[in-house]
Amino acid sequence: MDTQLYDTVIVGGGPAGLNGALYLGRSRRRVLLIDSGDARNMAAGVMHNVLTNDGATIADFRARSRAELAAYDVTFRDDEVMSAGCDGGRVVVTTKKSGTFHARTLLYAAGVRSALPAVPGLADLWGRAVFECPYCHAWEVRARSFAVYGGTVPSECLAATLTVWSEDITYLSDRRVLPRDERDRLVAAGVPVVADGISEFKPHAEGVEVIFEDGRSAAFGALFLHLDIEPRVDPLRPWLQAPDLESVQADERGRTSLPRLYVAGDLGRNMQQAAMAAASGGLAGMAINADRPARLPTRAAAPAARPLSARRPSPQPREPFAMTSPRAEFTPHMEHYTFVLEDQPYLGYFQYGNEKTPVYTTDRHGFRVTPGPAGLQASVGDDRPDGPARVLAGSSAVFGVGATGDAATISARLWNAHAPRLPWLNIAGQSHNSAQELMLFTLFLHELPPVEDIVLVSGVNNLVLSRLPEEKQGRHGAFFDCGPAPDVVPPPERRVAHAAELTLRHLGAWKTLADGLGARLAFVLQPLAPWVREEPLPREKLLFEELDEVSNFRRFHNDISTMAVGRAYADRLAAGCAGLHVPFLDMNVALADVAGPEDWLFIDRVHCTDLGYDLVARQLADRLDLA
CATH class of the missing domain: 3.50.50.60 (FAD/NAD(P)-binding domain)
Structure with a gap:
């Protein structure tokens, strides 16, 4: 039984329910969407008359909608609702497989059945x-x-x-x-x-x-x-006491004569069309939000005193999860990595500054703080070292997504244990490609102390983004928020060639900057779980499978998630680094060499556990002669 209280339970995962979830999620509501997966329009296969989705397959529309909703506090259950009612001021929803859920309101968008x-x-x-x-x-x-x-x-x-x-x-x-x-x-x-x-x-x-x-x-x-149609209201019968929902609907925004019950989609007073259903879901979401201004506490509060117009969800959002999930059991701290990113000129997006959560701290610029020995700490914006320092650059893995605290990041483990001679600065954003990583370093170059070493841990995001078509790539690669991925993608060998060329081209600029600073530069191909082990540990498998239910990684990137593709990509990068006279390290091979058979390395396919990050830091120090 799920013991948490939701702001709204939504029954039905079609356009009405999904759009209602979007409106409520963006209103900082905690939402549970339950869908049985047997929508009336599934037989048609495709949808029409919805701008940007005209001709899209219904399955793809639903999958992309769920991926977008992962940016908000929206949880999904693929299950059948058996009963729904009101008890003591709470909505109580019982499902066939998942148990009972409680909420303050119910948005019912289960649709109708057609009788041929x-x-x-x-x-x-x-x-x-x-x-x-x-x-x-x-x-x-x-x-x-x-x-x-x-x-x-x-x-x-x-x-x-x-x-x-x-x-x-x-x-x-x-x-x-x-x-x-x-x-x-x-x-x-x-x-x-x-x-x-x-x-x-x-x-x-x-x-x-x-x-x-x-x-x-x-x-x-x-x-x-x-066709004759039958309203799908059987679970509501004891509460409804009416033949259908339309008879109790009170206005065009989905309110009903029953407190806490709202209706949207084909069950309500609108034409039975996908676009109209989606609109009705949005109207119902607005009604719920207006009727009940008090909201439940969010899982990760956004920074105060920031204009809402400046906020955006992370292009690779961390999915919220129910308290009974493997993620809640094994990685409860991941709830605090639900990022809200700030629009930034040139970079596109970056972390907010001066954030302190139970698991991470950022300085005034948004860089993660690196704690060091004897209570010291280092960051670009607030605690810049007086003397020489070392730089660890990259994206979310370098930032330390997955670490249980600032002290468990790669930069912290280097400074405190494996390469402690100089402070380490963490220069990393979220979901950045190689152009954004380079731009981030360049924009803050004037605030850096003397730099002895630059270790760039990168490569995966460029390969992931190589799925997008050429018109989305531009001269310096695609971004994570520049449109949905296409169904037809280049073969893995073309993706590898494109990503390697882009990564090495930007690495040449890094080399020029490093030479100008008198710093040593090294490039590290960041670890990806299927490139380290062909089979994940049982715990990792449970976590990956749960994430696959709400994210698109396996669906969109299964073709590059093989050991062969990882080695081919590493070979191209190694050859290019040799031509640039930049030391190269494939962290996938390094981790595979030193990890024990039962060592839990990954909390998802891209980000590591505390042990995983410590092993990464140790390999950097040993194999790049940083100790």
């Missing part, structure tokens, strides 16, 4: 050649012959509407006697009626074949019909 006429073959063609909505499907079959089935539900208005897409329309009444007004509307629309009984529908090269009871047949490009 009981004509053989019709169900098999549903979503392929048999459709209900002309605005969703008629364009794809335009100018073909259409049949409109009116044998159970009168569909003469649908037939008249379809004359926009086809001039050859036949109305099939299937022996139903048409009222005069229905027949008159068909005559006015110029649609002929075939009253013969129908025995079967079959697939046909044109679309659909109608087999009549007398043995005759006729082929059409598509068949359209209106």
Whole structure:
């Protein structure tokens, strides 16, 4: 049983529920979305009339929506709701597999069921050649012959509407006697009626074949019909005490006559269209937020006195998780790595300054503070060393995402244990490509003390971003927030070549800067879990599988998550570093050499545990002669 209290439980993971979750998540609400995965429109496969998603597959739309919602306090459960009611001022929702959940409000967006006429073959063609909505499907079959089935539900208005897409329309009444007004509307629309009984529908090269009871047949490009619908409100029956939600809906924002119950999507008072459903979910989210201004405490409070217009979610957000999850059991501190990033000129985004959480501290610029021996600490903005220092640069792994505290980061382990001769400065952002890493160092170069060594730990983000098309890459690589990844991507060898060229080109600029500072430069290919071990430890596997439910890493990057790709990438980088006279270290090989078979190294595929970061620091010191 999940014992935490949610601001809102949302039932239904279609456009209405997802958009409601987005509005509430962005309103700093704690949300649980429960979805059974059997939406009515799944048979159609694709969605239309939604800008930027016209023609997108429904599965892809849902996956991308969940990935975007991971930036907020939204938790997902793939389960079926068995009952929902109100008890003592709390909403109580019971599911088939996951148990019982409690919330302050319920947004019900479970949709409706369609009842197809009981004509053989019709169900098999549903979503392929048999459709209900002309605005969703008629364009794809335009100018073909259409049949409109009116044998159970009168569909003469649908037939008249379809004359926009086809001039050859036949109305099939299937022996139903048409009222005069229905027949008159068909005559006015110029649609002929075939009253013969129908025995079967079959697939046909044109679309659909109608087999009549007398043995005759006729082929059409598509068949359209209106359907009887059934509201999916069974779990609400004891609370609802009404046949449907529309009868208790109080206004256009989804409020109902029942306190704490809100409705959105096809169940409410709106056209049954994806765009309208999404809009109704947003309106309901706004209503919930307005009706209940007090909110539950957030998992990670955003910095005070920052303008909301300046905030943005991390391009690689850390997913919130339920208290019963493996992440909650093994890595509870990860709740504090739910970053809110600040818009920054040139960089795109960076951490806020002067943040102190239970696991990390940033200086006035947003750099993570490195604690040292005897109570000392070092950072670019607040505790700049008086004498020479060393720089550890890179992205989120260098920042130390996954470490249980500042003292467990790579830079801290170097200064305190493995390379303690000089202070170490942590110069790292979140989700930066190699151009952003270079820009970050350059922008703060004037504030650095004398630098003896620069260790750049990088490489993975460029390879991850190589999935995006060329128009998103620009001259210096794609960013993490420049658009959804495409379904068709270059093969791994092309991705490796592109990422290596980009990384080495920017490394040449690092070399020029280091030479000007009189500093030694080394490049380290950062560790990626599948490049270190072919099989994760059982604990790591549980964590990875949970993350895969709410993130896109495995779906989008499975092709590069092999030992062979990691070695090929390392070979290209090693050759390029040799040409630049920059020492190179593949940390994946280094970790594989020294880690014990039971050493827990990764909290996700990119970020390490405290032990993992300590081993990384030790290998840097030993193999780059930093001790």
